[in-house]
Each structure stands twice: as structure tokens, then as C-alpha cells.
Amino acid sequence: MIYNLKLQSVVIIAFLWVAFGGKSIAQLSKTDIDKAIDISALEHPYLYFNNLEKQQLINRIENDQESNDVFRQLEAKAKVWMAMPLEKNIPTQGKNTRANWSEDDRSGNYAAYYNANRNNAFYLAFLYQITGEESYAQKAFEFADAFCDLTTWTQRAHEFPIIYSRIMPWNVPDDQVNFNFDHFNGDSGRMMAAVYDWLYPALSQLQRDRIRGALIEKVITRVRGDYEFHWWATAYRCNWCGVCNSGVGLAGLTLLKEHPQLTDIVAESYNRINSMFDELGVDGGWQEGGSYWNYGVHTSSFFADALKRLTRGKHNLFKNKRLSENPVTFPLNISLPGKKSLNFEDSGGGGLVGSAHLINKLATETKNPQAAWYREYMNRPADNIFDIIWPRPDFKGVPPEQASIHFKTIDWWVMRSDFSSSEKVIVAGKAGKNDDPHHGHLDIGHFIVYWNKEYYIKDLGKSGYDEKYFDEVRFDYPEASSAGHNTISVDGEQQISGKYYKQPYDYSVGGKVLEFRSTRARDYVLMDPTDAYPKKSLKKWRRSILLSKPEITLVLDEIHTEKNANIEVRFHPGVSAEVKKEHVLLSGKEGKMALIPISVSDFSIDKGRHPSQMVNATQPFSWIEYFDITIQSKSNKTLVATLILPVSDENQIQEIIASKYMKPEKNGGISLNFSVDNRPFTYYFKKTKEGLVLE
Numbered sequence: 001m002i003y004n005l006k007l008q009s010v011v012i013i014a015f016l017w018v019a020f021g022g023k024s025i026a027q028l029s030k031t032d033i034d035k036a037i038d039i040s041a042l043e044h045p046y047l048y049f050n051n052l053e054k055q056q057l058i059n060r061i062e063n064d065q066e067s068n069d070v071f072r073q074l075e076a077k078a079k080v081w082m083a084m085p086l087e088k089n090i091p092t093q094g095k096n097t098r099a100n101w102s103e104d105d106r107s108g109n110y111a112a113y114y115n116a117n118r119n120n121a122f123y124l125a126f127l128y129q130i131t132g133e134e135s136y137a138q139k140a141f142e143f144a145d146a147f148c149d150l151t152t153w154t155q156r157a158h159e160f161p162i163i164y165s166r167i168m169p170w171n172v173p174d175d176q177v178n179f180n181f182d183h184f185n186g187d188s189g190r191m192m193a194a195v196y197d198w199l200y201p202a203l204s205q206l207q208r209d210r211i212r213g214a215l216i217e218k219v220i221t222r223v224r225g226d227y228e229f230h231w232w233a234t235a236y237r238c239n240w241c242g243v244c245n246s247g248v249g250l251a252g253l254t255l256l257k258e259h260p261q262l263t264d265i266v267a268e269s270y271n272r273i274n275s276m277f278d279e280l281g282v283d284g285g286w287q288e289g290g291s292y293w294n295y296g297v298h299t300s301s302f303f304a305d306a307l308k309r310l311t312r313g314k315h316n317l318f319k320n321k322r323l324s325e326n327p328v329t330f331p332l333n334i335s336l337p338g339k340k341s342l343n344f345e346d347s348g349g350g351g352l353v354g355s356a357h358l359i360n361k362l363a364t365e366t367k368n369p370q371a372a373w374y375r376e377y378m379n380r381p382a383d384n385i386f387d388i389i390w391p392r393p394d395f396k397g398v399p400p401e402q403a404s405i406h407f408k409t410i411d412w413w414v415m416r417s418d419f420s421s422s423e424k425v426i427v428a429g430k431a432g433k434n435d436d437p438h439h440g441h442l443d444i445g446h447f448i449v450y451w452n453k454e455y456y457i458k459d460l461g462k463s464g465y466d467e468k469y470f471d472e473v474r475f476d477y478p479e480a481s482s483a484g485h486n487t488i489s490v491d492g493e494q495q496i497s498g499k500y501y502k503q504p505y506d507y508s509v510g511g512k513v514l515e516f517r518s519t520r521a522r523d524y525v526l527m528d529p530t531d532a533y534p535k536k537s538l539k540k541w542r543r544s545i546l547l548s549k550p551e552i553t554l555v556l557d558e559i560h561t562e563k564n565a566n567i568e569v570r571f572h573p574g575v576s577a578e579v580k581k582e583h584v585l586l587s588g589k590e591g592k593m594a595l596i597p598i599s600v601s602d603f604s605i606d607k608g609r610h611p612s613q614m615v616n617a618t619q620p621f622s623w624i625e626y627f628d629i630t631i632q633s634k635s636n637k638t639l640v641a642t643l644i645l646p647v648s649d650e651n652q653i654q655e656i657i658a659s660k661y662m663k664p665e666k667n668g669g670i671s672l673n674f675s676v677d678n679r680p681f682t683y684y685f686k687k688t689k690e691g692l693v694l695e
Contacts, residue, residue, distance in 0.1 A: 124143065196208070415547040
């Protein structure tokens, strides 16, 4: 009987593991944390290092040049902070900070006051720990005292009523009315927890209680026992979940000596961050984009590190299966030569994703060779105190075996020859679902072309955040709409969202990658974005894109419509674009590309531009340029190919144009043909039941 029960348990566990896609389902209780942490033995500092480990940091500063540089820079900056008079008069926080209507909104004085007091306290507290100089501790407390004097650590942009009309992300009920804790509050809880931990030995009881009271009032009691009333608490596909829960959890950890009952919020933070990590893709992909992957994983790692240390490794979030198997697969593969990254969604498209110390930590915790390689590939100098606390991994990195990748869970893809050569073309794009109203764009079927450290065909990125951007208005902004992406439209029909304000989710809205292939000579992707549209004018759309390595991109759009429909295949140039009758010349800083349509249908190339204006009193109006390949459909199916490749001059372009043709085959397939410098290229797409596929 006992054997049968055990067998049944194993079967149930196996079923749950399959049902939940291999995601972790274990939940920690308060009792689990109580058993794992010996609270009676805790002595500040203990969150990120104890007194014994502090000596290791001091030795590292003395013997490691990177750590020494970080510390000397911190000491130099501290001269300013130590001499800085404390301003006790709190600036007025604007009521419409993302619209900039008033002087208080525009000045930035409140944000500067908020950040300076918190950050200066944090860095001076660390200096006190390393040097033992009491003057650092007392000045740090002055800044901390001023920060604790703020009525709230939540900022106006995330308070009622501004955030009330936000479309809530996945796994969040629409009926949200409580907005008293935001990601700024989460960051501040995390940083002030460290201030308390590091300053504790130098403070009087009154000074300790000042910070302790603020952590309780502004962080813990706003959340503890009320998780069901905070939208971010279950937003496991949103970076806020990690940021906020990490701040709450660290506040609990730093106060355990005085309030051992706070192990309940420690357990909550573990469970909720673990659930967020479970929503990483099977290959590490994160739908919100690179910068929000960084924000969520980065902030969560502070809590993960502290909890791992205090439980002596028993409860280790770095062992989450999704994180541990692909700790840097996403940021590494969306990196671009020139220290840039893909800016799909709202992710920003700035520099390489991930701080140096985060990549250090992920590499060290997971022993992942690609993470160690990415740290070296970043070639980023240490610039943060956590570069001292979380030093470089002590093992050699290895690059990925494949340079191209399809992120299966989010349906992003990147095609390239290698990671380092800027003279070789990179093509990247996405399908997936239109089910992220928080940071998602209506961009299914979209792609970019990157060469010589420039976008020749670009993503517009986010326009900036205003008070309406997270409402339904976002889908009207060109930056977030399908009209502002390199997609198609039929009779003006645009893509739709799978989620609107206080409406149920429609998870059928979106597209998918049907096939992805990668070889040394050629990469190929086939997408079906049809379900991203209302499907009134557009009946079906399949987009094939191939990269003939190292530099030739060919796109084939198979578009099903009624006869006489107006089809627009849209492109947004990232460089100077000269539109001509049969091609577009794209001129960058270090080269030229030609975009050449190929079709049996008559077409024109038409210039256009989006009017862009945010709901912001200080942001000027702007035009965003684009061009369309425009075709009037003659039948129910229209085929149009687009060739994008480097060229030397107009003569070469004309030779390519003269050689190009699309040849329908009797069996329903087609061949695409062109020549470059007398070298012929032929690609055959065979007919299948669903549509054309590259053979």
C-alpha cells in the first residue's frame, strides 16, 4: 500500500511537471524560511557579505585593478557628498510628471532630491563598511534621514489616477485600484535595506529605528498581507514583479533580528520571483525586451544572493531551471556589434544588455561558459560597488556554437554569420503573440537589417513614456502600432492587440514562426502573422526571410486578399533613403545598400511619414519617414519579394535590377532569381497545402 501511494505521488508530480511545461512548482512557506535561517546568529552586516567576507573585499580592492579603480572613484566622489549640505525642504513633486504641464512637473527637482539622498546614503554606507571611518557612516545617515522623511517612496507617475487606466499585463485582474507601491519603491526598499545592514554597527538606537521605521512604513506594511491588492505581485511576465518583490524581500531580510516574523514576506518574495523566472522562455527569451529582462533579473539577483547566503544555499533562486540553463542567452543573442542591442518592444535599443556585475554573478552562480564569454565580449569596465562584491567569473568563457537563434517561447529570431563582424549583415525579427499591453508593440512579422553598426531597416523603438502611453492610446502611436513597423497592411487594416482596457485577453491574437533553419551558408525563417490582424481585408500573410551569408537578405511576402485590394509593404529606413522608381538607395556612414522589389505584379515605391506627438508639453512634434512597396492585387494571392543587399554604386544596382525576376512554376511553386557581380542566385519556394516554403 505504501509503495502504491509513493508510485501515485511520483505519477502526480510527473504529470504536474509536464502540465506546467517543466517549470518549477515548489512553493516555500514561512516555516521553510524559519528553518533555513539561524536568525539568532545574524550580525550586521550580513546581506551581501559578513565581517569575515568583508576582508576578502578589502583584499580584492588592494590586489585587483578593476576593484581598486571602482573604489578609488567612489572615494573621489564621496568628497563631494561629504561636503554637501543637506537640504531639508522637500521639493514639490509634480502631479503630471510625464506630461510636464507645470513647472514642478518639468523641473526634475523632486526626482533629483529623491535619488541623491537615497544613492548617497547607499554608497557612503558601503564606504563606511570598507574603511571603518565613522564620518562616512554619519554622513550616510544624514542622507538616509532625509530620504526617510519623504511621505512615500512611490513616485507620482505610478499613483492614482495616472496609472489607473493602464492596461494590465498577463495574469493580473483588471479591477486594480491600489497603486501605493511601485518599482521606484522596490528599488528604494532594496537599497535602504543595504543602508540599514551596512550602517547598523555605527548607528545609535534612534538612528537605526529611523531607517527601520521607514522600511516598515514605506515598504513592508504597504505590501505584507496585501499581496492580492498589488497588481505586480502576480505579473510574472513583467519586470515589476522582480523589482518590487526583491525590494520587499530584502527589507524583510535586513530586519529579521528585530522582526523574525518577517520571514513570511521573505517566502513570498522567493515564490513570486521564482514564478517570474519560470516565465523566462525555454531558451531564455523575455517578451518585454532586453532592458526589461535586465531590470527584472538584475534586481531579483540582489534578493537571490542575500537569501542564498542566509540559508547557506538551501533556497537558491539561481538554480531556477529557466534561469540556470540560459542565464545570458537572451542578452547575448540580441547584442549587436558596436555595443548595441535590439530594441524590439519598449526595450530601448541602447547599449549591450546587462550590467557587468550582473553578468559576473550569473556566470559565477550557474558556471555557464557562455555567460563568462559574454562578460568578456561586453568589454565593459567595472563601474559599480557590486563589481567588487560580485567579481568576474574565475573560469574561461566559450561562445555559443550557433550565431543564429530562434527564441521559441517568444518567437523572436536573429540571423547572423558571427557575433563580432560588423561588416556582415544581421537580420532579426519577431512573431509571437500580441498579448503584452504593458511593453509590447503591434509588430508581428516585423524585421530589421543591421550592417556596419547601423540599422538600414530599423525598429522605431519606444517614443518615450507619457501619461497615456500605457493606455490604449499606445496602439495609436506610430512607435507601438503596426503602421510604425516593417509589416504590411491591406486596405489600411492594422494589427490589433490581444488585450484592451478592462477587456478579456484573446490569446489567439498574434503570429508564429512556422520554421527556422540555420546553416553556415544560409539562414531561413518562415512566419505567419495572419492572426495579428482583424482578417477583414487581409485573409492570410506568410513572410519568408532568408539571409544568404554574409550579407544578402531576401524577403518573400505571400499575401491573400480580395481582388483589387491595396497592399502596402512597409519599411522604415535607419539611414538616408533615396526612393527611386525600381529601388531604394540606403546610404549609411560606411556603406550603401539597395532595397529592390521583385514581383510579377506592377508596383510603385511610395514615400510617407508618420506624424509623431506625445502627450507631453515639452516634447516637440516630429515626422518619422518610411516608404511602401504598393501593389493593387489582381487576384486572391499576391507575391512580392524584396532584395536588400550592399552595393557599390548605381551601375551595380541597375545590373541587379536587370537580372531579377520571379518565375511561377507549373506545380505552384516559384523561383526567385537575380545576379550580383555576375554571380547568379536562385531560390526555389515549393508549394505546400499551407503556402510557399523555401526548398
